Amino acid sequence: MRLSSSFLPTLKEDPAEAQIISHRLMLRTGMVRQMSSGIYAWLPLGLRVLDNISRIVRxxxxxxxxxEVLMPTLQSADLWKRSGRYDAYGPEMLRIVDRHKRDLLYGPTNEEMITDIFGQFIKSYKELPQLLYQIQWKFRDEIRPRFGVMRGREFYMKDGYSFDLNYEDAVVTYHKMMLSYLRTFQRIGVKAIPMLADTGPIGGDLSHEFIILAPTGESGIYFDSDFTEQNWLEMPVDINDKESLAAFFQRMTRFYAATDEKHDQNEWQKVPESRRCEGRGIEVGQIFYFGTKYTEAMNVSVIGPDSDKINPHMGSYGIGVSRLVGAIIESSHDDQGIIWPDAIAPFKAVIINLGLKNQACKDACEALYKMDQEQLLYDDRDERAGVKFADADLIGHPWQIIIGPRGIGNNVVEIKRRETGERMEVSIEQVMHYISSYQR
Amino acid sequence: MRLSSSFLPTLKEDPAEAQIISHRLMLRTGMVRQMSSGIYAWLPLGLRVLDNISRIVRxxxxxxxxxEVLMPTLQSADLWKRSGRYDAYGPEMLRIVDRHKRDLLYGPTNEEMITDIFGQFIKSYKELPQLLYQIQWKFRDEIRPRFGVMRGREFYMKDGYSFDLNYEDAVVTYHKMMLSYLRTFQRIGVKAIPMLADTGPIGGDLSHEFIILAPTGESGIYFDSDFTEQNWLEMPVDINDKESLAAFFQRMTRFYAATDEKHDQNEWQKVPESRRCEGRGIEVGQIFYFGTKYTEAMNVSVIGPDSDKINPHMGSYGIGVSRLVGAIIESSHDDQGIIWPDAIAPFKAVIINLGLKNQACKDACEALYKMDQEQLLYDDRDERAGVKFADADLIGHPWQIIIGPRGIGNNVVEIKRRETGERMEVSIEQVMHYISSYQR
Known part of the structure; x- marks a missing residue:
């Protein structure tokens, strides 16, 4: 994209409304704009990040x-009356009355709707397991929306739901989803650590929150640093083999990790001291087994192997996609601005032309830009170099490709890695290859 | 995808609620499920079509x-009070009150919001033109939702908005968008004909509706059949050159095309008789120039070349993405079911195994399936051949790849083109290549 003809507006000054760094940086870089309290429009820069995260999750x-399915944002109140949650949910549920005086609501989550859909179509145990998900807008009428997209009212979320014949099968699905989540966060480029979470009145140990390390996080966390050394993408796990999944899960849960609510000093002492990490974290996902709660309440069953009616066992699995954008910035920035992980950065690199009046520089920029117009941002504005560098650091492109008259005479460009500040000289033919094959 | 382990449920019987064929077929094939009046969940088969259309539009x-931007579904009433439309809009606008008693609404369209966003960031004529769009859910509280996704309440729509310095520039943008729309519909694989539309009190001739030919359409249409012979994708138009765009537009508007409201018998007589086509059509998009209506009402201006304040000229450009799914089925089906255009079909082809107990057949199916698991549906169900053929015709995959014991001995599979019923024998190595390179 050419910056001069793009809708990528940055703000010169810190917006007064933003209390935390991610909110401030998202407004300053023009990623989002608040349209009402806790309701944001995503501008091109922010949408690119949101789309990149969604793609990996998907x-x-x-x-x-x-x-993948896609459920509507508005739901009938009747559906929630069947589960008993319509009255229980409280004022965070946005209740709506349509022109025919029917009660609707803006879905804050979709257990009821997916259970209803499942029940309409799946009739036999032979059709289990079922694992359905969507990425869709949801609404929670927070009493005090704050921290930008981290605690907004209208938010983008991946919510998945599983249906299994019994507890044992549901555990297999849970393990599979755990693996999927670890791989998702690793690909996104963040350290998200699963921590045992409260399962409430249902009990059991099948609920984990995924928490990103960030100094501004809402919870205190304790974890074994070896966890973050694991490579889940390359770990050989057969997702069709429950033994293989169980072995993976056991290996994963060997590492101590707990929020302060669940922290256990005795267990903590068993972690070698050099590996004990304490900090604060932001929750960006949760996975949860809850058994037959909704299938029983909503009277949804399948015919089992012995022709008996069986209420399937369910789990639900969320990732806060819009929240993640804020959380990643909280965990990855410096005084100059955002530092995007490569996989979700809005652009792979920005091209900065230092020789606006130099034809060779201009030609080199154009030639480079044409190599990948979709993934390169070309800062072709008629601005001072200092402004361009500051904006590049602020937006946080993983790479800056700096093209100036001196280097171009030798067929060389300078590249700067945002994360480390490292600078290198690379030939113009090699630069895209270098960037693409760079290993952190 | 393997059909046996997919959530691709078909209904055996025609649903009573559906009055028109597209609605009936979408329910029968399990593309959607109605969750409330005019509110649908998109199941995997339907979502694949919705995504394919969205991708081409994008x-x-x-x-x-x-x-591309992404605006929230909920909007503040204040925004609509600034344009004067809050009171004018009527009961189709879904009005909502949040927990703090603030008035919100579920956006039926976004002229106000985009004008506000534009006004916050764009200050100078030098930053014009701006062309922004989104693909997002919208809501219109129809008094009698009907015809399935064709006239639903919650619907998916591409809405674009342009800002130009003056009328002349806005016309250039209009031409550009016309070209984009013609190319979009051609790539989707439908004949959508632009017809002059009413511009209301603003006047001028800069509004076109895009209408798909279908016997159940709401409007009568008259057009020159030569229009549908044009290849907009290969027409050389320089989108950065206003003369080139104007020449294209002139060429395009040479062909007579009008709905019955705008039909002109005198002009119609000038079309050679053999090229006069009459029929009915469904509107699937509209493009519209409306000048300074919103920028004036909302007091949004830029600094012009002479340092004067100028209200930019706007246009808006819609494509009903979810509506298109229904409209395409209305225009492309037979007694057996849907006939998907290749570009938006949920799967490229279905693999039908006639030799369930034959190892060679099974191996051939597996090998073929592995060539493109994402785009092939493998009907591996333990069902009679008749059931599989009927489902394949019903769902409307462009190709059926039929693998049976007789052919496989000779390394040959049968393929059937859904559109024509044509059958061919192809070697198993060649089948994917044959399908991909087939020209209608």
């Missing part, structure tokens, strides 16, 4: 054979 | 340098 859901 | 918008 690919990793599909990789475990979860199937 | 690529063709990006090709004219329109930039």
């Amino acid at each position: 690919e990793e859901q599909n990789a475990i054979n979860a199937q | 690529e063709e918008q990006n090709a004219i340098n329109a930039q």
Whole structure:
């Protein structure tokens, strides 16, 4: 994209409304704009990040054979009366009355709707398991929306739901989803650590929150640093083999990790001291087994192997996609601005032309830009170099490709890695290859 | 996708609620399920079509340098009070009160919001033109929702908005968008004909509706059949050159095309008789120039070349993405079911195994399926051949790849083209290549 003809507006000054760094940086870089309290429009720069995260989430859901659906944002109140949650949910549920005086609501989550859909179509145990997900806008009428997209009212979320014949099968699905989540976050480029979470009145140990390390996080966390050394993408796990999944899960849960609510000093002492990490974290996902709660309440069953009616066992699996954008910035920035992980950066690199009046520089920029117009941002504005460098650091492109009269005479450009500040000289023919094959 | 482990449920019987064929077929094939009056969940089969259409729309918008944003579904009433439309809009606008008693609404369209966003960031004529679009859910509280997704309440729509310095520039943008729309519909594989539309009190001739030919259409249409012979994708038009765009537009408008409201018998008589086509059509898009209506009402201006304040000239450009799914089925089906255009079909082909107990057949199916698991549906169900053929015709995959014991001995599979019923024998190595390179 050419910056001069793009809708990529940055703000010169810090917006007064933003209390935390991610919110401030998202407004300053023109990623989002608040339209009402806790309701944001995503401008081109922010949408690119949101789309990049969604794509990875989707690919990793599909990789475990979860199937994508898309449910409407508005739901009938009747559906929630069947589960008993319509009255229980409280004022965070946005309740709506349509022109025919029917009660609707803006879905804050979709257990009821997916259970209803499942029940309409799936009639036999032979059709289990089922694993369905969507990425869709949701609404929670927070009493005090704050922290930008981290605690907005209208938010973008991946919510998945599983249906299994019994507890044992549901555990297998849970393990599979755990693997999918670890791989998703690793690909996105963030350290998200699963921590045991409260399962409430249902009990059991099948709920984990995924928490990103960030100094501004809402919870205190304790974890074994070896966890973050694991490579889940290359770990050989057969997702069609429950033993293989169980072995993976056991290996994963060997590492101590707990929020302060669940922290256990005795267990913590068993972690070698050099590996004990304490910090604060932001929740960006949760996976949860809850059994037959909704299938029983909504009277949804399948015919079992002995022709008996069986309420399937369910789990639900969320990733806060819009929240993640903020959380990643909280965990990855410096005084100059955002530092995007490569996989979700809005652009791979920005091209900065230092020789606006130099034809060779201009030609080199154009030639480079044409190599990947979709993934390169070309800062072709008539601005001082200092402004361009500051904006590049602020937006946080993983790479800056700096083209100036001196280097271009030798067929060389300078590249700067945003994360480390490292600078290198590379020939113009090699630069795209270098960037693409760079290993952190 | 393997059908046996997919959430691709078909209904055996025609649903009573559906009055028109597209609605009936979408329910029968399990593309959607109605969750409330005029509110649908998109199941995997339907979502694949919705995504395919969205992808083409997006690529063709990006090709004219329109930039994608994503605005929230809920809007503040205040925004609509600024334009004067809050009171004018009537009961189709879904009005909502949040927990703090603030008035919100579920956006039926976004002229106000985009004008506000534009006004916050764009201050100078030098930053014009701007062309922004989104693909997002919208809501219109129809008094009698009907015809399935064709007249639903919650619907998916591409809405684009342009800002130009003056009328002359706005016309250039209009021409560019016309080209983009013609290319979009051609790539989707439908004949959508632009017809002059009413511009209301603003006047001028800069509004076109895009209408798909279908016997169940709401309007009578008259057009020159030569229009549908044009290849807009290969027509050389320089989108950065206003003369080139104007020449294209002139060429396009040479062909007579009008709905019955705008039909002109005198002009119609000038079309050679053999080229006069009459029929009925369904509107699937509209493009519209409306000048300074919103920029004036909302007091949004830029600094012009002479340092004067100028209200930019706007246009808006819609494509009913979810509506298109229904409209395409209305225009492309037979007694057996849907006939998908290749570009938007949920799967390229279905693999039908006639030799369930034959190892060679099974191996051949598996090998073929592995060539493109994402785009092939493998009907591996333990069902009679008749059931599989009927489902394949019903769902409307462009190709059926039929693998049976007799052919496989000779390394040959049968393929059937859904559109024509044509059958061919192809070697198993060649089948994917044959399908991909087939020209209608």
